[in-house]
Amino acid sequence: MQGLAIAPRRPAAAVRFRAAIEPRVTVRRHRRRNAFTLIEALIAATVLAVAVLAISMSLCAGHVQSREAVHGRRAIRLAEEMMEYIVSRPYYDPDGSGGEGPEGGETDVSTFDNMDDFDVYVDPPGALTDMAGNAYPLEYQAFRRSAEARYTTAAPGGLGASIPGLSVTITVSGPAGRRWRMTRFVPKPTD
Ligand SMILES: [Ca+2]
Ligand SMILES: [Ca+2]
Numbered sequence: 001m002q003g004l005a006i007a008p009r010r011p012a013a014a015v016r017f018r019a020a021i022e023p024r025v026t027v028r029r030h031r032r033r034n035a036f037t038l039i040e041a042l043i044a045a046t047v048l049a050v051a052v053l054a055i056s057m058s059l060c061a062g063h064v065q066s067r068e069a070v071h072g073r074r075a076i077r078l079a080e081e082m083m084e085y086i087v088s089r090p091y092y093d094p095d096g097s098g099g100e101g102p103e104g105g106e107t108d109v110s111t112f113d114n115m116d117d118f119d120v121y122v123d124p125p126g127a128l129t130d131m132a133g134n135a136y137p138l139e140y141q142a143f144r145r146s147a148e149a150r151y152t153t154a155a156p157g158g159l160g161a162s163i164p165g166l167s168v169t170i171t172v173s174g175p176a177g178r179r180w181r182m183t184r185f186v187p188k189p190t191d
Contacts (some may be wrong), residue, residue: 012060046060075143078136083182086168091114093114101117109131118148118149121146126141126147127178128140143174143175149169151164154185164187170182170183
């Protein structure tokens with residue numbers, strides 16, 4: 001019997017058992033791997049969705065701010081141009097008559113001959129023009145512009161006295177309903 005090596009025999013039952021369970025273990029591992037990948041995919045999709053939403057909101061907010069800034073510049077231009085025109089007109093009506101609002105025969109801007117004629121003035125909707133009667137570009141036509149010119153008094157700080165004059169206010173409404181208001185006080189000329 002010397003020199004004869006006998007290899008250890010694996011128990012037949014153990015071999016069959018391992019053969020039987022190994023495929024199941026492999027399948028379970030694959031299933032676990034697949035399940036984990038699915039969870040990862042869901043998390044990634046969620047993170048991506050949140051990121052896209054955040055970026056979209058940021059872009060939307062930026063767009064709104066940019067649009068508001070453009071509207072603001074247009075509204076200020078409309079208000080300033082009307083204000084400069086009004087305060088460049090004579091303080092008193094040349095006829096020496098009337099008061100706030102247009103006098104007889106003063107039917108439109110071209111016939112207003114003094115500042116207070118612009119009281120309760122409203123630009124024709126959709127037909128905004130500059131003071132020379134030239135139509136503003138189309139992007140300005142969604143705005144509304146009105147004016148008030150009221151006699152009042154002002155008490156500038158430090159002077160200790162009330163000064164009579166005319167308060168001119170221009171109001172511009174934007175397409176989204178926002179309003180811009182500009183007011184200037186014109187002292188009554190000294191005689
Ligand atoms: Ca007048
Ligand atoms: Ca008048």
